[in-house]
Amino acid sequence: MRVLGIESSCDETGLALYDTQGGLLGEVLFSQIDIHAPYGGVVPELASRDHVRRLPLLLRELQQQTGVERPDAIAVTAGPGLMGALLVGVSFARALGFAWGVPVLPVHHLEGHLLAPLLEGEAPFPAVALLVSGGHTLLMEVRGLGDYTLLGETLDDAAGEAFDKAAKMMGLAYPGGPILAQWAERGDPTAFALPRPLLDRPGLDFSFSGLKTAFRYALDKVRPASDQQLADLAASFQAAVVETLAEKCRRALGQTGHRRLIVAGGVGANKALRSRLADLASGARNREPIALHYPRLSHCTDNGAMIALVGGLRLAGGLVPAPDFPVRARWPMESLETR
Ligand code: ATP
């Protein structure tokens, strides 16, 4: 079965073709970063408009790339995300499904992020999954397709959002997360003492707004900051986020007893986080080692491949919902249908 995946929940338009037997056959992506950069954040109305413009062009490109005109099914992100942006993708999918006479499956965007490592091979279940993206930070127990338990989540900002806001305070371009990470490489992570939120308490929830405020005070104190001070601040901020994320992963693995950790979402591309988690995995003494599962770098952020994959898995598992499925700006992952 060949499944066309369509992603348009935020500021990326992504399409991909996934074969339930042969894997990923092709993918195309357009990022709207340059459209939103002048505003310092995603402008929902502009996002919707550009998805409308881009989707037919990308479909043509994918058809040429794969030589496949018509798939056997269509999987589309139906939430969570920006309502207008989601409606564009779902309407496009429904129109294609109608014209081609093929089923259209709604996919949960975060399930796409969590299962993206499967595009690289075997199903890594049961596992603990850390999802660290622009809009979400959560730890999920993953027992199988659709079988999830939320272990902890952020009480305020997402990790990616915190990176972007700190970067904005430093005067870096949008989205600043990866740029701040580059500055951090030249800095001393111990130069500034920034808080490690919620590490002093048990539990698996996260909070980043206090850290963001502490960062602002530290920055204000050294203004006008030299390049070295900025690099030191970036490194100190990154270290605080990374240490918090890694410690919560360690606790979640201990609590569930699972020995696999899936890391997904844009912040999963962060090198300092990857190196810290590698230490965690190899430092697991006297126990079965912890296996780390990452999507390939281009699948850490939004893409159509992860949506096509989930559609394919759900189709193969006989999990095909009614064609009048809703579009949801909010959609709890634990409510998903399971096998
Ligand atoms: P969601 O899936 O929650 O709706 P999203 O899809 O917008 O959010 P992603 O595309 O998964 O989020 O990730 C984007 C975020 O990842 C941005 O906040 C970006 O700054 C951050 N990010 C990307 N690369 C890095 C990096 N190397 N270090 C830190 N943050 C990064």
Ligand code: MG
């Ligand atoms: Mg994005």
Ligand code: FE
């Ligand atoms: Fe996303």
